[in-house]
Amino acid sequence: DAEITQSPRHKITETGRQVTLACHQTWNHNNMFWYRQDLGHGLRLIHYSYGVQDTNKGEVSDGYSVSRSNTEDLPLTLESAASSQTSVYFCASSASVIGELFFGEGSRLTVL
Amino acid sequence: GQQVMQIPQYQHVQEGEDFTTYCNSSTTLSNIQWYKQRPGGHPVFLIQLVKSGEVKKQKRLTFQFGEAKKNSSLHITATQTTDVGTYFCAGPGRDDKIIFGKGTRLHILP
Numbered sequence: 597d598a599e600i601t602q603s604p605r606h607k608i609t610e611t612g613r614q615v616t617l618a619c620h621q622t623w624n625h626n627n628m629f630w631y632r633q634d635l636g637h638g639l640r641l642i643h644y645s646y647g648v649q650d651t652n653k654g655e656v657s658d659g660y661s662v663s664r665s666n667t668e669d670l671p672l673t674l675e676s677a678a679s680s681q682t683s684v685y686f687c688a689s690s691a692s693v694i695g696e697l698f699f700g701e702g703s704r705l706t707v708l
Numbered sequence: 709g710q711q712v713m714q715i716p717q718y719q720h721v722q723e724g725e726d727f728t729t730y731c732n733s734s735t736t737l738s739n740i741q742w743y744k745q746r747p748g749g750h751p752v753f754l755i756q757l758v759k760s761g762e763v764k765k766q767k768r769l770t771f772q773f774g775e776a777k778k779n780s781s782l783h784i785t786a787t788q789t790t791d792v793g794t795y796f797c798a799g800p801g802r803d804d805k806i807i808f809g810k811g812t813r814l815h816i817l818p
């Protein structure tokens with residue numbers, strides 16, 4: 597069955613370190629998204645991609661970057677982790693731009 | 709910018725009671741989607757509404773899309789413990805980015 601997987605599921609890091617969260621989907625979806633979830637804020641869009649070599653900023657993109665070198669993967673990089681980036685991160689993909697989102701199980705990141 | 713607001717933020721109901729959550733957008737939406745997230749889980753798609761005034765049912769869940777396509781509601785009849793979780797509405801905003809409401813967390817009292 598097609599799926600979307602995130603790794604690591606849990607990570608603790610220190611302020612200032614670079615962190616990369618992986619997202620891999622086997623749906624063959626062109627559209628991929630990264631959201632962060634914080635209590636009281638719901639799901640906020642960080643970055644998204646509509647295809648290979650395409651990346652776009654979401655509403656909370658500062659301090660984050662993504663790259664899309666193939667259809668299956670959209671890694672999220674925190675260049676210099678900050679405590680404010682402690683959160684649960686969800687990757688999602690979709691077949692159409694405004695269609696149903698399929699979410700991964702999430703990556704819980706703690707920045708000390 | 710575009711905002712999607714949900715009320716209430718939290719709701720406690722006795723098992724067997726009904727539950728409703730409301731979603732309002734500051735702009736007209738081409739569609740509205742609803743997701744459910746169980747505690748400790750990830751959001752799971754429930755349904756998408758596209759037409760003005762559309763009503764869809766899934767067993768005990770009834771979804772409505774407003775005539776102006778700026779509001780929506782999810783109603784659960786006779787809640788069960790399996791209904792526990794957070795319910796999110798979401799809609800495409802500027803540049804078709806899917807924007808989520810903050811969700812309504814449902815607690816069921818046995």
